Amino acid sequence: MIKDNSSDNNRSDNNRIKIFLVDDDALYLKSLEIEFLQHADFSIETYATGEICLENLSHNPDVIILDYLLNGIDKNAINGIETLDKIKLFDPEIPVVMLSSQDKIDVAINCMHHKATDYVVKSETAFMRLQKIITTIFSYRKIEKELSWYMERM
Numbered sequence: 001m002i003k004d005n006s007s008d009n010n011r012s013d014n015n016r017i018k019i020f021l022v023d024d025d026a027l028y029l030k031s032l033e034i035e036f037l038q039h040a041d042f043s044i045e046t047y048a049t050g051e052i053c054l055e056n057l058s059h060n061p062d063v064i065i066l067d068y069l070l071n072g073i074d075k076n077a078i079n080g081i082e083t084l085d086k087i088k089l090f091d092p093e094i095p096v097v098m099l100s101s102q103d104k105i106d107v108a109i110n111c112m113h114h115k116a117t118d119y120v121v122k123s124e125t126a127f128m129r130l131q132k133i134i135t136t137i138f139s140y141r142k143i144e145k146e147l148s149w150y151m152e153r154m
Helices: 026-039 048-056 080-090 105-113 126-151
Strands: 017-022 042-047 063-067 096-100 118-121
Touching: 017 026, 017 048, 017 126, 026 042, 026 063, 026 126, 042 048, 048 063, 048 080, 048 126, 063 080, 080 096, 080 105, 096 105, 096 126, 105 118
Parallel strands: 017 042, 017 063, 063 096, 096 118
Antiparallel strands: none
8 A cells, every 4th residue: 555645745755754664554554654644744655565665665765664574464475574685685775664563682683683774662652763763864864964075075
């Protein structure tokens, strides 16, 4: 399911952060989408499987929030780690935040070994954590751009 809310605002898509939300739990996916749309001016696309997310990477997401398991709809669907690996093959620079109901350190470490940007446990505070992570990602990118600008002039 693609939900691109870019027509909901007058602001151009170029100025908005595009987020892919990927989760097989339709209720959680919808609630996360609503949270993002209520608290910031994002362009959101939602996907129920990793395969559909991968098919749409040409839409150039700025950030992907990806469920760890992804097998609720189709038991043969690729899981979050396989999806993460394929995203990183497509573009290693896309930040991917893994999301899971599993509060286990070994799961978080596994995600980080596969080059996830961060790992968030699904909980009451998950949305606030995701907001902070996204803010940090873009603050870091801004600093990198400024540093590159200065380095080019040295």
